[in-house]
Amino acid sequence: GAVVSQHPSWVICKSGTSVKIECRSLDFQATTMFWYRQFPKQSLMLMATSNEGSKATYEQGVEKDKFLINHASLTLSTLTVTSAHPEDSSFYICSASDSGFFSYNEQFFGPGTRLTVL
Amino acid sequence: DAKTTQPPSMDCAEGRAANLPCNHSTISGNEYVYWYRQIHSQGPQYIIHGLKNNETNEMASLIITEDRKSSTLILPHATLRDTAVYYCIVTNTNAGKSTFGDGTTLTVKP
Numbered sequence: 001g002a003v004v005s006q007h008p009s010w011v012i013c014k015s016g017t018s019v020k021i022e023c024r025s026l027d028f029q030a031t032t033m034f035w036y037r038q039f040p041k042q043s044l045m046l047m048a049t050s051n052e053g054s055k056a057t058y059e060q061g062v063e064k065d066k067f068l069i070n071h072a073s074l075t076l077s078t079l080t081v082t083s084a085h086p087e088d089s090s091f092y093i094c095s096a097s098d099s100g101f102f103s104y105n106e107q108f109f110g111p112g113t114r115l116t117v118l
Numbered sequence: 119d120a121k122t123t124q125p126p127s128m129d130c131a132e133g134r135a136a137n138l139p140c141n142h143s144t145i146s147g148n149e150y151v152y153w154y155r156q157i158h159s160q161g162p163q164y165i166i167h168g169l170k171n172n173e174t175n176e177m178a179s180l181i182i183t184e185d186r187k188s189s190t191l192i193l194p195h196a197t198l199r200d201t202a203v204y205y206c207i208v209t210n211t212n213a214g215k216s217t218f219g220d221g222t223t224l225t226v227k228p
Contacts, residue, residue: 004161034215043205044162044218093161106152107216109161 023094140206
C-alpha cells in the first residue's frame with residue numbers, strides 16, 4: 001500500500017513558539033491531504049482539508065490563523081502550529097489520498113506526531 | 119457525512135472470529151463504508167471498504183446489509199496483534215473527507 005510519513009514523530013516546545021509538522025506521500029501523488037488532531041482516549045478530529053495548490057478548508061471551530069496549512073506540492077503538506085500553548089498538546093495525524101489512482105477517498109495515514117507544549 | 123454507531127468495546131478469544139458491528143442508518147446512496155483501525159499511538163490503518171456488495175481482502179471481510187443501514191467487519195482468525203480501536207466511517211465521495219466516530223476497542227485475549 002501507499003506510504004505516508006510524518007516528521008517529526010514527536011516534538012517538545014516552549015509555550016509561545018511555533019512548530020512545523022511535515023506530511024509526505026512517499027510513493028504516490030496526493031491531490032488531497034487531511035490533518036487530524038487526537039487527544040488522549042478520544043477519536044480523531046478532522047481539522048482541515050488541503051488540496052495541492054489551493055487554500056486549505058478548515059473545519060468549524062479550527063482557527064486557520066493558528067494552524068497554518070500549506071500544500072505546495074503533490075507530495076508534501078505542512079501544518080504549522082503558531083504560538084503554541086499547552087492546550088495545543090496533542091497527537092497530530094495527517095492522511096493523503098489520490099482519487100485518480102486509488103479507490104476514491106481511500107486515505108493513507110501517517111504515523112502521527114506527538115506535540116507537547118510546555 | 120452519515121453518522122455511525124459502534125459498540126464502545128468488545129472482547130474476542132485468540133483464533134476466533136471477531137465480528138464488529140456498525141450502524142449507519144442515515145447513509146446515502148453515494149456514501150461508501152470504510153473501516154480503519156488504530157493501534158495505540160499510531161496512525162490509523164486502512165482495512166477494507168465497500169458500497170453495497172460484500173467485500174473480502176487479506177485482512178478482513180465486510181458484510182453490508184441489503185438496505186445499507188448497517189455493516190459488520192469480520193476478522194476471521196483474530197490474533198493478539200489485532201487488538202486496536204476499529205473505526206467504521208461513512209464517506210461522501212464528493213466531499214472526500216471522513217468523520218471519525220468513537221470506534222470500538224477490540225481486545226483479543228489469549
